[in-house]
Amino acid sequence: MNSNSSGPKETGSACVFEASGLKKDFDDGQVLALRGVDFKIAEGEFVAIVGPSGSGKTTLLQMLGALDRPSSGTLKYRGQSLFDLPDPAAYRAHEIGFVFQSFHLLPTFTAVENVEIPMFEDHKSRAERTTRAVDLLKSVGLEQRVNHFPAKLSGGERQRVAIARSLANFPSVLLADEPTGNLDTESAKHVLDLLTSLHRDRHMTLILVTHDMSIARRAARALQMVDGHIVFDGDPAKLSMHPIV
Amino acid sequence: MTFFDVVTRSLKRRRLRTSLTLLGIAVGIAAVVALIGLSRGLVSSWTSGMKSRGTDIVVANMRGSLTPKPFPASTRDRIAHLPGVSATCMILVDLMSIENAELMIVSGREWGCFAWDNLKLVSGRMPNDQNERAVVLGTAAADILKKKVGDTVQIETEELAVVGIVNGGAFVENGSLVLSLPLLQQITGNQNQVSAIDVRVTPGTDIQRLCAEIDRLVPEAHADPAGEHIAGSEGYRVINAMSWGTSLLAVLVGVLGVTNTMLMSVFERKQEIAILLALGWRQSRIVRMILWESALLGFFGGIIGVLLGIIGVQLLKHAPALRGMLEPDLRANLVLEAVAIAVFVGVLSGLYPAWRSSRVAPSLALHG
Numbered sequence: 001m002n003s004n005s006s007g008p009k010e011t012g013s014a015c016v017f018e019a020s021g022l023k024k025d026f027d028d029g030q031v032l033a034l035r036g037v038d039f040k041i042a043e044g045e046f047v048a049i050v051g052p053s054g055s056g057k058t059t060l061l062q063m064l065g066a067l068d069r070p071s072s073g074t075l076k077y078r079g080q081s082l083f084d085l086p087d088p089a090a091y092r093a094h095e096i097g098f099v100f101q102s103f104h105l106l107p108t109f110t111a112v113e114n115v116e117i118p119m120f121e122d123h124k125s126r127a128e129r130t131t132r133a134v135d136l137l138k139s140v141g142l143e144q145r146v147n148h149f150p151a152k153l154s155g156g157e158r159q160r161v162a163i164a165r166s167l168a169n170f171p172s173v174l175l176a177d178e179p180t181g182n183l184d185t186e187s188a189k190h191v192l193d194l195l196t197s198l199h200r201d202r203h204m205t206l207i208l209v210t211h212d213m214s215i216a217r218r219a220a221r222a223l224q225m226v227d228g229h230i231v232f233d234g235d236p237a238k239l240s241m242h243p244i245v
Numbered sequence: 246m247t248f249f250d251v252v253t254r255s256l257k258r259r260r261l262r263t264s265l266t267l268l269g270i271a272v273g274i275a276a277v278v279a280l281i282g283l284s285r286g287l288v289s290s291w292t293s294g295m296k297s298r299g300t301d302i303v304v305a306n307m308r309g310s311l312t313p314k315p316f317p318a319s320t321r322d323r324i325a326h327l328p329g330v331s332a333t334c335m336i337l338v339d340l341m342s343i344e345n346a347e348l349m350i351v352s353g354r355e356w357g358c359f360a361w362d363n364l365k366l367v368s369g370r371m372p373n374d375q376n377e378r379a380v381v382l383g384t385a386a387a388d389i390l391k392k393k394v395g396d397t398v399q400i401e402t403e404e405l406a407v408v409g410i411v412n413g414g415a416f417v418e419n420g421s422l423v424l425s426l427p428l429l430q431q432i433t434g435n436q437n438q439v440s441a442i443d444v445r446v447t448p449g450t451d452i453q454r455l456c457a458e459i460d461r462l463v464p465e466a467h468a469d470p471a472g473e474h475i476a477g478s479e480g481y482r483v484i485n486a487m488s489w490g491t492s493l494l495a496v497l498v499g500v501l502g503v504t505n506t507m508l509m510s511v512f513e514r515k516q517e518i519a520i521l522l523a524l525g526w527r528q529s530r531i532v533r534m535i536l537w538e539s540a541l542l543g544f545f546g547g548i549i550g551v552l553l554g555i556i557g558v559q560l561l562k563h564a565p566a567l568r569g570m571l572e573p574d575l576r577a578n579l580v581l582e583a584v585a586i587a588v589f590v591g592v593l594s595g596l597y598p599a600w601r602s603s604r605v606a607p608s609l610a611l612h613g
Contacts, residue, residue, distance in 0.1 A: 003370060028375075038320065058611050062608045062611055065523060065611075067519075067522075067606075067607040067608040067610060067611065068522055068606070068607075068608040073419050077590070089522070089525055089526065089527040089528070090525070092522070092523060092524065092525040093524070093525020093526075093609075098523050098524065098610070100520070100611065101612065102608065104516075104520045106256045106517065106520075107258075108255070108257065108258050109246070109251075109254065112246075113246045113250075116246050117251075117521065117526075118250075118523055118524040118526075120248060120526065120530065121525050121526060121527060121530070126246070126247055129246070165524070168524075169525065177611055228325075
C-alpha cells in the first residue's frame with residue numbers, strides 16, 4: 001500500500017497531467033462521457049481510476065493516451081496541450097505505455113516479436129530491438145517463453161508480455177485499462193505485483209483503470225468517476241464510503 | 246523481426262484468402278504473358294525468318310492485313326536498279342488451309358533467288374526447276390502434315406510432289422511450304438502478282454533512307470526494314486490491341502480481387518491497427534504496411550502468373566491454328582513487364598484500403 005492522499009496530490013514532483021474542464025460527448029451530444037473533469041497527476045504517482053461501466057473511465061484513459069480528442073477543455077502533458085502535440089504518435093511511442101484488458105497481443109507474432117512492435121518507430125536496429133525485447137521479457141519473468149506464440153501462453157503470461165511491450169521505448173507513464181480483468185486471482189496478483197514494482201522501482205507514473213476496489217486500494221490515490229464526473233479524488237482506503245457500483 | 250516480417254505475417258494469417266487472391270492476379274498476368282507473348286512472337290518469328298533469308302528490306306502492302314496483299318511483279322523493276330540494292334527476290338506468300346491443317350504458310354519464291362539459299366536439305370532434294378510441280382516442306386510443316394519425301398500434298402486443287410524436307414533456320418521458315426513463284430501464282434490465280442519483294446542491301450547502305458526512296462518510287466507498296474513490316478501492319482496492331490485489351494480485362498479482375506481482399510483485411514484488423522497506433526505506430530507506417538501487403542500480393546501473383554502464362558503459351562503454340570505459325574516471344578522483358586504490371590496492380594489495389602486504414606481511430610484499441 002502506498003501513501004495516503006486526499007484530493008489532487010500536491011507534492012514537489014512535476015505535474016505530468018493536468019486536466020481542466022475536460023468534456024467529451026458522442027453522437028452529437030446525445031452521450032456525455034466526460035462532463036467537465038479537473039485533476040492533476042504528479043510524476044511518479046500511482047492513480048487508480050475507478051467507477052462503474054459507462055462512468056467515463058475508458059474515455060478518460062483515451063484522452064490521457066492521446067487516442068481521442070475532447071469536445072472541450074484542456075489536458076496538458078508536462079505543461080503542453082496533449083491535443084496540440086506536433087507528433088501524437090511520438091508521444092504514444094515514447095512517453096506512455098499501454099496495457100490493455102484483453103492483452104491485445106498480435107497472434108501471429110511470438111512473445112519477443114510482440115514486444116518489438118512498438119520499437120519500429122524508435123529507429124533501433126533489428127539486433128537492438130531483439131536484445132531489448134528479450135531483456136524486457138526476462139524482467140517480467142518470461143525468459144522461458146520468449147519464442148512462444150500468444151496462443152501457447154497463459155492469460156497471466158500474455159499480460160506480462162503486454163507489460164513488457166508497454167515498456168519497449170522506456171516510457172515514463174503506464175496507462176493500464178483493467179489489466180487484470182481477464183485473469184484468474186493468482187495471475188491477477190502477479191500482474192498487479194509487477195505493475196506496482198515497475199511504479200516503485202522505476203518511479204513510473206502508473207494510471208490504472210479498474211472497477212475492482214481491492215485493486216484500487218493498491219494505488220496511492222483514487223479518482224472515482226460517476227456519469228462523467230469525478231466524484232472522489234483521494235485516499236483509496238476511503239473509497240468504501242463512495243460505492244463504485 | 247523486420248517490418249517486412251510484419252507485412253508477410255499478415256498475409257500468411259489468412260492463407261486461403263491470400264492464395265485465392267494470388268490466383269486472381271496470376272490469371273490476369275498469365276493472360277498478359279500468353280497473349281502478348283503470342284502477338285510479339287508473331288513479329289519475332291517473321292523477323293527471324295527474314296533474317297535467316299538474309300533480307301534487309303521488305304517491300305509489301307500490309308495495310309489492314311497480316312498477310313501482304315498482292316501487287317504487280319513489275320514493281321521489282323523500279324527497285325532493283327536503286328543504289329544500295331544488291332539483290333531482290335519476289336515472293337508470293339499466303340496463309341492457306343492445307344489438307345487437315347487449318348492454316349499454313351505457303352511461300353512461292355522467285356526461282357534461283359537468295360530466299361532459297363537458307364533452305365538446307367534434311368532429306369530429298371530441291372525442285373529441279375521452277376516448272377516442276379513440286380514442293381519442299383519445312384521440318385515443322387512436314388511434321389504437322391505428316392508428310393515425307395515421296396508423298397504428295399494438295400494445295401488448293403493442285404496435287405504437288407513433296408521432293409524435299411528442309412531446315413530454314415527459323416521457326417516460320419520451318420513451318421512453311423516452299424515452292425516456285427510461278428507455280429504458286431498459277432495455283433492461286435495471281436499471275437504476275439507478288440506479295441513481297443525481299444531486298445538485300447550492300448554493306449554500309451542507309452536502310453531507312455533506301456526505304457524512303459523505295460516508298461517514293463513504289464506507291465502501291467511500302468518498304469520497311471525486315472520485321473518491321475509486320476509490327477507496323479494494321480492487322481498486327483489490331484491483334485496487339487486485342488491482346489492487351491483482353492489481358493487488361495483479366496488484370497482488372499485481379500485488381501478488384503486484391504482491393505476486396507485488402508479491404509476485408511483492413512476491416513477485420515481495425516482493432517489491430519488501432520492497437521498499433523496506440524503503441525506508437527504512425528499512420529504513415531500503417532499505410533505503408535497495407536501498401537506493401539498489396540504490392541507483395543501483386544508481386545507473387547505476378548510470378549505465379551508468369552509461370553502459368555508460360556505453361557499456357559506452350560500449350561497454345563501446339564493448338565492446330567498456331568502450330569508452325571509462330572514461336573511465342575517470352576523474353577525477359579515481357580516477364581519483367583508482366584511482374585511490374587502485377588506489382589503496379591497490387592499497389593493500385595491497395596490505395597483505397599490503405600486510405601481506409603489511415604482512418605481507423607486509435608481509440609478503438611481500448612474497445613473489447
